[in-house]
Every structure is written in C-alpha cells, then in structure tokens.
Amino acid sequence: xxxxxxxxxxxxxxxxxxxxxxxxxxxxxxxxxxxQAALQQEIVQLGLSDRVKVKSTGCHGFCQRGPxxxxxxxxIFYTRVKAQDVPExxxxxxxxxxxxxxxxxxxxxxxxxxxxxxxIPFYKKQQRLIMRxxxxxxxxxxxxxxxxxxxxxxRNVLSGMTPEQVIAEIRRSGLRGRGGAGFPTGQKWQxxxxxxxxxxxxxCNADEGDPGAFMDRGIxxxxxxxxxxxxxxxxxxxxxxxxxxxxxxxxxLAIKRLRIALKQARExxxxxxxxxxxxxxxxxxxxxxxxxxxxxxxxxxxxxIEGKRGMPRARPPFPAQSGLWGQPTNINNVKTLASIPVxxxxxxxxxxxxxxxxxxxxxxxxxxxxxxxxxxxxxxxGTALRQIIYDIGGGVPGGKSFxxxxxxxxxxxxxxxxxxxxxxxxxxxxxxxxxMGSGGLxxxxxxxxxxxxxxxxxxxxxxxxxxxxxxxxVGTKQMLEILKDITTGKGRAGDxxxxxxxxxxxxxxxxxxxxxxxxxxxxxxxxxxxxxxxxHIRDHRCPAGVCQELx
Amino acid sequence: MDAITLTIDGAAVTVRRGATVLxxxxxxxxxIPTLCSDHDLEPYGGCRLCIVEIEKMAxxxxxxxxxxxxxxxxxxxxPAVNEARRDIVALLLADYPDDCPACTGDDRCDFHQxxxxxxxxxxxxxxxxxxxxxxxxxxxxxxxxxxxxxxGKCVRTCDEVVNVDAIEMASRGYTILPSAFGGKPxxxxxxxxxxxxxxxxPTAALMPKERRLPAQEVKTTCPYCxxxxxxxxxxxxxxxxxxxxxRDNDVNRGLLCVKGRFGVAGYVNHPERLTLPLVRKDGAxxxxxxxxxxxxxxxxxxxxxxxxxxVISSAKCTNEDNYVIQKFxxxxxxxxxxxxxxxx
Ligand SMILES: Cc1cc2nc3c(=O)[nH]c(=O)nc-3n(C[C@H](O)[C@H](O)[C@H](O)COP(=O)(O)O)c2cc1C
Ligand code: SF4
Ligand code: SF4
Ligand code: FES
Numbered sequence: 001x002x003x004x005x006x007x008x009x010x011x012x013x014x015x016x017x018x019x020x021x022x023x024x025x026x027x028x029x030x031x032x033x034x035x036q037a038a039l040q041q042e043i044v045q046l047g048l049s050d051r052v053k054v055k056s057t058g059c060h061g062f063c064q065r066g067p068x069x070x071x072x073x074x075x076i077f078y079t080r081v082k083a084q085d086v087p088e089x090x091x092x093x094x095x096x097x098x099x100x101x102x103x104x105x106x107x108x109x110x111x112x113x114x115x116x117x118x119x120i121p122f123y124k125k126q127q128r129l130i131m132r133x134x135x136x137x138x139x140x141x142x143x144x145x146x147x148x149x150x151x152x153x154x155r156n157v158l159s160g161m162t163p164e165q166v167i168a169e170i171r172r173s174g175l176r177g178r179g180g181a182g183f184p185t186g187q188k189w190q191x192x193x194x195x196x197x198x199x200x201x202x203x204c205n206a207d208e209g210d211p212g213a214f215m216d217r218g219i220x221x222x223x224x225x226x227x228x229x230x231x232x233x234x235x236x237x238x239x240x241x242x243x244x245x246x247x248x249x250x251x252x253l254a255i256k257r258l259r260i261a262l263k264q265a266r267e268x269x270x271x272x273x274x275x276x277x278x279x280x281x282x283x284x285x286x287x288x289x290x291x292x293x294x295x296x297x298x299x300x301x302x303x304x305i306e307g308k309r310g311m312p313r314a315r316p317p318f319p320a321q322s323g324l325w326g327q328p329t330n331i332n333n334v335k336t337l338a339s340i341p342v343x344x345x346x347x348x349x350x351x352x353x354x355x356x357x358x359x360x361x362x363x364x365x366x367x368x369x370x371x372x373x374x375x376x377x378x379x380x381x382g383t384a385l386r387q388i389i390y391d392i393g394g395g396v397p398g399g400k401s402f403x404x405x406x407x408x409x410x411x412x413x414x415x416x417x418x419x420x421x422x423x424x425x426x427x428x429x430x431x432x433x434x435x436m437g438s439g440g441l442x443x444x445x446x447x448x449x450x451x452x453x454x455x456x457x458x459x460x461x462x463x464x465x466x467x468x469x470x471x472x473x474v475g476t477k478q479m480l481e482i483l484k485d486i487t488t489g490k491g492r493a494g495d496x497x498x499x500x501x502x503x504x505x506x507x508x509x510x511x512x513x514x515x516x517x518x519x520x521x522x523x524x525x526x527x528x529x530x531x532x533x534x535x536h537i538r539d540h541r542c543p544a545g546v547c548q549e550l551x
Numbered sequence: 552m553d554a555i556t557l558t559i560d561g562a563a564v565t566v567r568r569g570a571t572v573l574x575x576x577x578x579x580x581x582x583i584p585t586l587c588s589d590h591d592l593e594p595y596g597g598c599r600l601c602i603v604e605i606e607k608m609a610x611x612x613x614x615x616x617x618x619x620x621x622x623x624x625x626x627x628x629x630p631a632v633n634e635a636r637r638d639i640v641a642l643l644l645a646d647y648p649d650d651c652p653a654c655t656g657d658d659r660c661d662f663h664q665x666x667x668x669x670x671x672x673x674x675x676x677x678x679x680x681x682x683x684x685x686x687x688x689x690x691x692x693x694x695x696x697x698x699x700x701x702x703g704k705c706v707r708t709c710d711e712v713v714n715v716d717a718i719e720m721a722s723r724g725y726t727i728l729p730s731a732f733g734g735k736p737x738x739x740x741x742x743x744x745x746x747x748x749x750x751x752x753p754t755a756a757l758m759p760k761e762r763r764l765p766a767q768e769v770k771t772t773c774p775y776c777x778x779x780x781x782x783x784x785x786x787x788x789x790x791x792x793x794x795x796x797x798r799d800n801d802v803n804r805g806l807l808c809v810k811g812r813f814g815v816a817g818y819v820n821h822p823e824r825l826t827l828p829l830v831r832k833d834g835a836x837x838x839x840x841x842x843x844x845x846x847x848x849x850x851x852x853x854x855x856x857x858x859x860x861x862v863i864s865s866a867k868c869t870n871e872d873n874y875v876i877q878k879f880x881x882x883x884x885x886x887x888x889x890x891x892x893x894x895x
Contacts, residue, residue: 292723294723309719309720313596313616314594314596314612314613314616314617316617316618317618462724462725463723463724464723464724465723465724465725466723466724466727467701467720467722467723467724467725467726467727468595468596468597468703468727469596469597469598469599470597470598470599470600470639470642470643470700471599471635471638471639471642473701473724473725473727474642474643474645474646474725475638475642476724476725477646477679477724477725478642478645478676478677478679481677481679482677485677498675498676501638501675502638502675502676505634505635505638505639508602508610508611508631508635509599509602509611509635509638509639510599511596511597511599511613
C-alpha cells in the first residue's frame with residue numbers, strides 16, 4: 001500500500017464531500033451523535049458548509065471499530081473516531097484533502113492502513129443486498145431512500161402486477177424465510193392468499209431475542225424503509241389490510257426510526273388508504289414486545305399482540321389459516337421482508353443466481369465471539385465458514401486457535417474446525433446438527449470449554465422456556481442439572497448417553513421450536529467434542545481449564 | 552351431523568367434523584394418556600402425553616390439539632410414541648414427591664393412571680426437589696405446589712369455565728406455577744371457592760380438605776338453591792362426606808358452586824338440623840309426624856279468608872317447588888301475598 005499520507009487526486013479543485021456518520025446503536029453508545037454535532041459546528045466555522053454535507057446513517061456493520069465515518073465520494077473510512085479528532089478531520093481532510101493516517105483501519109495481520117471502505121477485507125468479501133442501504137442512507141430521511149430507487153418495487157407492483165404475479169415472482173426467486181426455519185416465502189404467501197376471509201393480517205417479526213444477535217436491529221436502524229416497502233408488498237400479495245411490526249422494546253432506536261419511516265411513508269402515500277392512488281389500502285401498527293425470547297415464536301407472538309400471555313400453541317391450524325384473532329395471517333422476519341424490494345426490482349432470475357441450489361440469496365450474520373472483526377456480515381448463501389471467519393472476520397485474535405463456530409444461537413450447534421469448509425446454507429447446517437437460525441455466528445477459540453458452553457445455552461433456554469410443555473420445561477432443567485454436575489466434577493458414568501436420550505425426547509416431544517431445538521447445543525457438542533465430556537466425567541479434568549471446580 | 556371418518560389403530564372411527572383426534576379416540580374407546588386436557592377446556596397441548604403418529608404429518612402431533620380430518624390414519628401407541636411418553640412421565644416423576652397424599656392405590660388419580668398405563672420401570676433422571684409452602688388459606692381445599700405438574704388446568708378452568716380468573720400461571724420455565732395475584736394466599740384473591748379447579752387437578756396439588764372416600768354414592772338434586780344442579784352425594788357410615796357434580800346432566804354439566812360442593816355435608820350432618828316437623832304445644836316446640844303437622848296447618852289456614860295470609864317460600868327449594876307454592880297460594884289460599892326468603 002505504501003505511504004498513504006498525501007494529497008488526494010483531485011486536490012486543487014473545490015472538493016465536495018459527504019460525510020456519513022454512523023448513528024447505529026453501537027456507534028451512538030460511543031458518542032457518535034456528539035461527534036456529528038462537533039463536525040457540523042467545525043464545518044460552519046471553517047466556512048465549508050456549501051461543499052461539505054454531513055449525513056447520519058444506520059449501522060455499517062463494523063461496530064467493533066466504531067464510531068465510524070465515511071467520507072464520500074472517495075469512500076475514505078475512519079474508525080474509532082473521537083470528538084478530539086473532529087477539528088483535524090475538518091481542517092486536514094475536508095478542507096485540505098489530506099487523509100489522516102492514524103484514523104484509518106489497520107489490517108490486524110499486516111498492520112497496514114487501508115484507506116478505502118471497499119478495500120477493507122471486512123467489506124470486500126461481503127455481498128450486501130439486504131443491507132445494501134445500511135450505512136449509506138440517512139435512515140430518518142425518506143428522500144435518501146427514494147434517491148437510491150426506493151419504493152420503485154412498490155410502484156411497479158401496484159401499477160402492473162396482480163398479487164398472484166407477485167407471489168409467482170417471489171416463488172421463482174427461491175427466497176426462504178430468514179427467521180430461522182427457512183420456509184419458502186412465496187409458498188407461505190400463497191397459503192395465506194388462498195385462505196378466504198374478509199380480514200387478513202401481515203406481521204413483521206422483529207423480536208430478535210437470540211443472545212448476541214443484532215442483525216434485525218441493524219437493518220431497522222439502517223434502512224427501515226426497505227422493510228416497510230417489502231411489508232406493504234407482502235400485504236398486497238396476500239390481501240391484508242392491516243400489518244403489525246412486533247419489535248422488542250429493548251430496541252428504542254429501531255422503534256424510533258421505524259416510527260419516523262412509517263410517518264414519512266404515510267405522508268408520501270406509500271402506506272394508508274389507496275396507496276399510490278390504487279385500490280389497495282394498508283396500514284401498519286408498531287407493537288413493542290416485552291422481550292421474552294419465546295415471543296419471537298410466531299404463535300406466541302400473535303398471542304402477545306392479542307394481549308394474552310406469550311405462549312405458543314400447537315399447529316395446525318397454521319397462522320395462514322387461523323392466526324391473529326383467528327384470521328389468516330402471514331408472518332415474516334425482518335430480513336425476509338427487506339429482501340422483497342430488491343428481488344422485485346432486479347428480478348427473480350438475478351436473485352436466484354446468488355446462493356446455492358436450495359438456498360438462494362444472501363445470509364446476514366452477527367459475527368461475534370473470539371474474532372478479530374466482529375460485526376454484521378452479509379454473504380451469499382453457500383459461502384464457506386472459513387471465508388466468513390478468516391477473510392471477513394480476520395480470524396481468531398490473540399494467537400489462539402479456532403475451536404468451534406456456533407450458529408443458530410441457543411437453538412443451534414457448535415461446529416468444529418472440520419466444518420470450516422462447510423458451505424453455509426439451510427441444508428448443510430441442519431445436516432451438521434446445527435441450524436441456520438436467524439443469523440447468530442459466535443466464534444470460539446481453544447480456551448472455550450464445550451461442556452460449559454452447552455451448560456450456558458441450556459441455562460438460557462431453561463430460563464426462556466415458557467413453561468407450557470413438560471419436555472421443554474422439565475427436560476431442559478434436567479439437562480441443565482446434568483451439565484452442571486459434569487462441569488463441577490459430579491458427572492456420572494452414563495451421563496452422556498442420558499443427555500443424548502433426553503435431548504432426543506425433548507426434540508420430538510416439545511410443542512414449539514424453542515423446545516424442539518433447545519437440546520442442539522448439547523447434542524452437537526457431544527457429537528463433536530465427546531472427549532471433552534469424557535475428560536470431565538472420567539478424569540475430573542476440564543481440558544480448556546474453564547470449569548473452576550475441575551481446574 | 553356433518554361427520555368424517557378416520558382410522559385409529561386400524562379401526563374406522565366416525566366423528567363429527569371439528570372433533571379432535573383425542574375425542575375421536577375416546578369415542579371409539581381407545582385410551583390415550585392425557586394430563587392437561589379436559590372436555591370443558593380449550594385444547595392446550597402442554598403435557599405432551601397424548602402424542603400420536605399420524606400419517607403425512609411430521610413429528611409426533613398431540614391428539615388433543617389436532618383436528619381429526621377425513622381419511623387420517625392415526626397410531627396411538629407405537630414404540631416411538633410410548634418411548635417419548637415414558638421419558639415425559641419420568642421427567643414429571645423425578646420432580647414429584649415420593650409420598651403422595653392423594654394416593655389411594657386406585658385409579659382415582661389421573662397421574663397414577665397414566666404412570667400405570669406406561670409401565671415405568673426405571674428412573675434415569677436426577678431427583679429434583681421443591682419445597683413450596685402449602686397454602687391452606689382456603690377453608691375447603693389446600694394447595695401444595697410441590698405436587699404441581701403445571702398442567703395449567705386450574706388456571707384455565709378458573710378462566711374458561713368459572714370466568715373468575717382468580718389465578719394465573721406465574722413465572723416461566725421450570726419455575727412456572729399457578730399463583731393468585733401477587734403470589735398471595737388464595738383466600739385473598741377473588742377465588743369463589745367453587746372447587747372446579749380442585750376437581751380437575753390431575754395430581755395431589757389441589758386437594759379438598761375432606762379426603763375420605765365414600766363407600767357409596769347417591770344421585771340427587773342439590774338442596775341449596777333453585778338451579779337444581781344434579782349431584783352425587785358420597786356417603787360413608789351414614790354420613791355425607793363428599794359431593795360430586797353430575798357431568799351427564801344438562802342443568803349443571805358437572806359444575807357446582809361453593810355451597811353445593813362444600814356446603815352440603817356440613818348442614819346435612821349438622822346435629823341441629825331438623826329432620827322432623829315441629830309443632831308448638833303448650834308453648835314449646837315438639838317433634839311430630841308429617842301427617843299431624845300438615846293436618847294442623849291445613850286446619851288453621853281454613854280459618855282465614857282471601858288475602859288474609861302471606862306465604863314465604865325458600866331459595867333452597869327448587870324452581871319447581873317454588874312454582875307450586877305460589878300456585879297454591881294464589882289459587883287455593885287466594886292470596887297474592889307471596890314472597891321469598893332471598894328478599895328478607
Ligand atoms: C423460540 C423461537 C423464537 C423465535 N424468534 C424469532 C425472532 O426473533 N425473529 C424471527 O423472525 N423469527 C423468530 N422465530 C421464528 C418464527 O416463529 C417464524 O418462523 C418466523 O418469524 C417466520 O418468518 P420467515 O418465514 O420470514 O422466516 C422464532 C421461533 C422460535 C421457536
Ligand atoms: S417447547 Fe418450551 S417454549 Fe415451546 S411451548 Fe413448550 S415449554 Fe413453551
Ligand atoms: S395445581 Fe393442579 S391443575 Fe393446577 S397447574 Fe398444578 S397440577 Fe395442574
Ligand atoms: S392431553 Fe394433549 S398435551 Fe396434554
């Protein structure tokens with residue numbers, strides 16, 4: 001790369017800049033709002049107001065390096081910016097065109113500075129469809145969204161497509177639900193379309209309760225418009241006149257931005273009566289969820305909207321037949337809905353060319369744990385774990401070696417290094433004993449005890465179990481007790497087999513997805529790290545040195 | 552009747568459309584273990600004991616929540632089903648005290664019956680213990696939640712059947728339990744002590760304070776009010792010791808109120824209860840026969856003209872008896888002065 005300090009090419013000509021300041025939850029917590037205010041002030045003082053625009057954006061995904069800002073048109077990316085850096089940025093860069101080296105991203109391996117946003121490996125290897133506008137547009141200004149071609153999909157749909165044509169297009173695209181189970185979206189819409197009823201509902205599931213997951217939050221904070229646009233198209237396709245966005249109350253910024261987006265969409269005639277002068281009317285209500293993990297399960301979520309206790313119920317009947325208040329209801333995840341506008345503007349053909357045979361499009365992951373670059377990552381389905389972890393994530397820091405990748409959060413499993421070349425899609429993850437889930441991806445290094453991890457997840461699911469059904473309520477408690485015994489040196493011979501037997505009974509016996517997947521972290525860690533369990537039980541030894549009583 | 556036919560364990564069963572697989576099986580006399588379903592309550596699907604195999608359906612659906620459909624093929628007791636059921640019951644038992652006060656050794660207890668049906672021969676799981684204080688605050692029943700399996704029947708009964716909502720399921724996960732508002736003693740809630748929850752509780756968690764079992768039962772009408780609920784009085788050694796509503800009767804369909812369920816034995820057995828008519832002779836009340844008493848009353852009434860007497864009847868008579876007494880007053884005695892103890 002060489003020495004980067006120097007003059008930019010266009011030095012001399014009166015430079016116009018747009019500074020994109022990240023105002024996602026991550027960057028705001030490290031005072032990016034104050035940085036933006038200071039920058040604005042500095043620009044005024046330097047008399048740069050007519051050629052420098054400052055714009056708030058949502059999350060760029062690289063929260064670990066926040067607060068971040070990007071200076072367009074060159075795409076210079078500054079990381080970990082502090083308030084005291086602001087005068088220098090204004091004077092040297094915005095006025096003088098000098099790049100400030102020390103604020104550039106440094107490659108963790110080579111220690112080289114990378115100036116351009118698009119050259120940073122974290123971004124270079126990603127393909128951003130769902131998050132295409134995140135970090136680029138001002139999430140509180142609909143005009144910005146419209147300038148990127150926003151609401152073109154809805155215009156096309158309302159001016160020339162029947163609901164059946166919309167559903168056919170989504171079916172052709174191969175889009176599958178991003179909420180966890182991966183159900184084909186077009187088919188789901190068709191079921192609901194086929195249910196005859198005077199009133200139907202659509203729900204956007206923005207409950208996102210997995211520990212460590214923040215994909216949906218990032219999208220709501222970064223581009224609420226595309227979610228609303230997709231939601232409106234979904235309503236048109238199934239014939240719903242009312243929609244609910246169910247967001248967890250712990251996401252105040254996302255809720256605020258959704259409210260602003262909804263208000264602006266209403267003012268522009270994208271939501272409300274006779275949308276874009278068509279016969280189609282649709283309104284949206286934002287519901288704040290109380291934050292129980294199980295309320296993300298669709299039937300529990302609907303009970304919660306109805307004002308009842310958030311407990312799942314047995315299906316059939318499915319929501320498409322009898323959902324909210326007994327009416328046909330279609331429920332989709334935030335990312336599923338955010339995929340709709342881009343599919344309809346660029347076509348099903350194009351979309352289905354991305355991804356694998358059975359899993360189309362892109363997957364969004366919240367990459368966390370023992371990883372150099374943590375943050376939000378969007379890659380084509382079928383990308384190998386290795387690419388995500390090493391090329392994008394920059395590998396395991398601190399000279400430690402990789403031990404396991406945990407996908408699917410508390411419902412998923414821990415995959416060892418043998419699976420690094422596994423193409424990440426719905427089928428391959430399920431085959432490996434884990435699940436795609438909604439996108440949590442936690443990296444674990446050699447200092448992680450897999451029994452302890454299983455214990456952690458079981459204590460989470462036990463705590464979050466709604467308590468309705470016996471296998472989940474009492475079964476996860478038993479698994480947790482057994483795992484606690486093992487991690488404290490009280491494991492008994494036969495405990496591993498008992499965990500497997502019990503885990504399988506819980507999976508087949510439980511009412512909802514929470515119980516049906518709760519044993520996964522324990523079952524996969526037994527499958528791939530059985531020797532660690534043996535060491536704990538037989539030798540009273542914790543190979544990773546984590547379990548205190550056994551050290 | 553709009554009927555459908557399905558196959559359960561090889562037998563063709565015809566049921567009304569809308570029936571669940573469980574109802575279809577019960578109609579055909581096929582036993583499926585259950586702990587959380589009740590014919591008065593909405594399908595729940597919590598205990599998971601009624602899981603079955605159904606062709607063309609994934610996993611093991613619960614019979615109590617799955618609507619029966621035409622041509623459905625159901626198997627109720629396959630090895631996979633019973634294996635999962637045994638683990639479920641073993642999980643409950645690992646968490647259930649060994650000394651069950653409800654245990655009479657017979658099949659009165661639903662839980663006992665289910666355990667017996669599944670033939671549990673091992674307990675692979677860890678022994679868990681709870682020790683929640685017993686709530687004896689209600690005069691008629693006790694609540695010992697160490698025996699609670701959180702089937703939710705009591706809460707759903709109070710909501711769906713009684714419409715009182717005195718209790719709710721509180722907390723979640725392993726610690727979920729029925730609770731009166733704010734975890735207070737049940738007597739401080741708006742519980743009306745009807746005991747409908749006690750009747751439905753499948754374990755010893757909710758037990759009447761009177762636990763003796765009757766030697767025989769006598770079918771009769773509840774003597775407390777004009778509704779005419781049909782009851783079975785349980786009798787032992789000449790004493791009424793229990794009351795049970797008659798589910799097959801259209802008047803009350805098995806439901807009772809606090810007086811019928813818990814109040815009958817008390818006054819029937821009371822030493823001061825009148826069992827013979829009394830007449831006042833020489834300033835004192837004396838026992839006499841019905842013939843003599845009626846004779847005397849008829850004789851005295853004959854001495855009055857129209858409108859000169861008043862008749863007071865009782866809320867403890869049936870509607871039919873009250874009808875007859877007003878008819879008697881108006882047409883025989885010729886008086887419109889008729890009233891009722893409930894107005895006094
Ligand atoms: C315990 C549990 C929690 C869930 N949480 C979420 C969630 O937070 N967000 C979500 O979109 N789906 C969640 N789901 C999946 C939903 O039930 C439902 O399948 C999904 O919203 C469907 O949307 P999709 O078809 O777009 O994937 C959860 C499921 C379970 C069993
Ligand atoms: S599986 Fe767990 S969370 Fe789901 S209904 Fe049963 S107890 Fe509730
Ligand atoms: S008290 Fe009885 S009826 Fe109520 S939840 Fe517990 S076991 Fe069920
Ligand atoms: S009786 Fe069906 S789940 Fe309990």
